[in-house]
Amino acid sequence: MSKRLHNKVALITGGASGIGAAHVRIFAEAGARVLLCDLQEEMGRGVVDEANRKGGEVAFFKLDVADEANWKTAVAEAVKRFGSLTTLINNAGIYHAGEVDTETNEGWNRMIAINQTGVWWGMKAAMPELLKSGNAAIVNISSLYGVVGSPGSIAYHASKGAVRLMSKSAAIQYARQGVRVNTVFPGVIKTPILGDVPDHMMKALEESIPMGKRGMPEDIANASLYLCSDEAQYVTGAEILVDGGSSSI
Numbered sequence: 556m557s558k559r560l561h562n563k564v565a566l567i568t569g570g571a572s573g574i575g576a577a578h579v580r581i582f583a584e585a586g587a588r589v590l591l592c593d594l595q596e597e598m599g600r601g602v603v604d605e606a607n608r609k610g611g612e613v614a615f616f617k618l619d620v621a622d623e624a625n626w627k628t629a630v631a632e633a634v635k636r637f638g639s640l641t642t643l644i645n646n647a648g649i650y651h652a653g654e655v656d657t658e659t660n661e662g663w664n665r666m667i668a669i670n671q672t673g674v675w676w677g678m679k680a681a682m683p684e685l686l687k688s689g690n691a692a693i694v695n696i697s698s699l700y701g702v703v704g705s706p707g708s709i710a711y712h713a714s715k716g717a718v719r720l721m722s723k724s725a726a727i728q729y730a731r732q733g734v735r736v737n738t739v740f741p742g743v744i745k746t747p748i749l750g751d752v753p754d755h756m757m758k759a760l761e762e763s764i765p766m767g768k769r770g771m772p773e774d775i776a777n778a779s780l781y782l783c784s785d786e787a788q789y790v791t792g793a794e795i796l797v798d799g800g801s802s803s804i
């Protein structure tokens with residue numbers, strides 16, 4: 556039996572850590588060739604080496620998703636190395652706390668540049684190659700906080716809510732051209748992004764999750780694996796919440 560991502564070439568952003576690194580591992584095991592893109596070179600190369608030791612075909616490229624010119628080079632690098640691009644995972648993202656009255660313009664602009672504009676630039680830069688492939692998939696990683704509100708971070712909610720509807724808009728635009736666009740919404744997942752949240756607050760957060768625990772990065776990557784495989788050939792504009800039931804409360 557051929558592997559689920561046989562013949563796929565994936566560009567995965569934020570692949571050096573957490574959810575992105577799980578995507579790299581799982582996609583490589585499923586047969587995809589992967590360009591791991593991240594700002595963190597040392598950590599990224601560590602993930603690359605580990606995947607290649609297990610028989611994967613993975614390379615590193617230093618990408619700042621908030622730099623449009625850098626995006627064009629990253630896509631060119633994927634095509635140069637692997638011959639095509641069929642799959643894009645827009646996963647890189649940041650979080651910081653900041654409410655309506657406390658967020659700064661600088662903080663707002665940085666969050667929007669990475670979490671929102673970076674996703675648009677990624678889709679824009681990759682699209683010519685994805686269209687050439689004729690059987691392509693994009694997964695944009697939003698968040699439970701792209702669907703429901705919370706008092707924590709006005710800019711994070713704004714950026715993740717935008718990812719949700721940018722994905723649907725692109726899904727409709729490209730529905731007849733062989734590029735599917737879907738969104739995965741992680742709930743609370745064990746990664747470094749929430750490292751600043753104090754233990755007692757994390758405990759309360761976990762208590763509020765119907766399943767009573769955080770999810771693992773692999774739980775998110777497995778949802779993307781389905782969406783990027785040919786098993787999901789009729790799925791576009793979809794939303795998969797991987798949140799232990801949090802959005803159902």
Ligand SMILES: NC(=O)c1ccc[n+]([C@@H]2O[C@H](COP(=O)([O-])OP(=O)(O)OC[C@H]3O[C@@H](n4cnc5c(N)ncnc54)[C@H](O)[C@@H]3O)[C@@H](O)[C@H]2O)c1
Nearest residue numbers: 569572573574594619620646647648698741743744746748
């Ligand atoms: N962990 C959670 O609970 C959770 C919940 C909902 C959504 N998410 C989303 O999942 C995605 C991955 O988050 P994670 O939890 O794995 O966090 P993480 O901090 O472990 O990983 C994020 C990665 O993105 C990279 N990155 C940040 N800015 C970048 C930039 N400008 N250019 C390129 N790379 C950049 C970082 O270097 C890092 O490797 C993010 O979009 C995040 O918002 C996470």
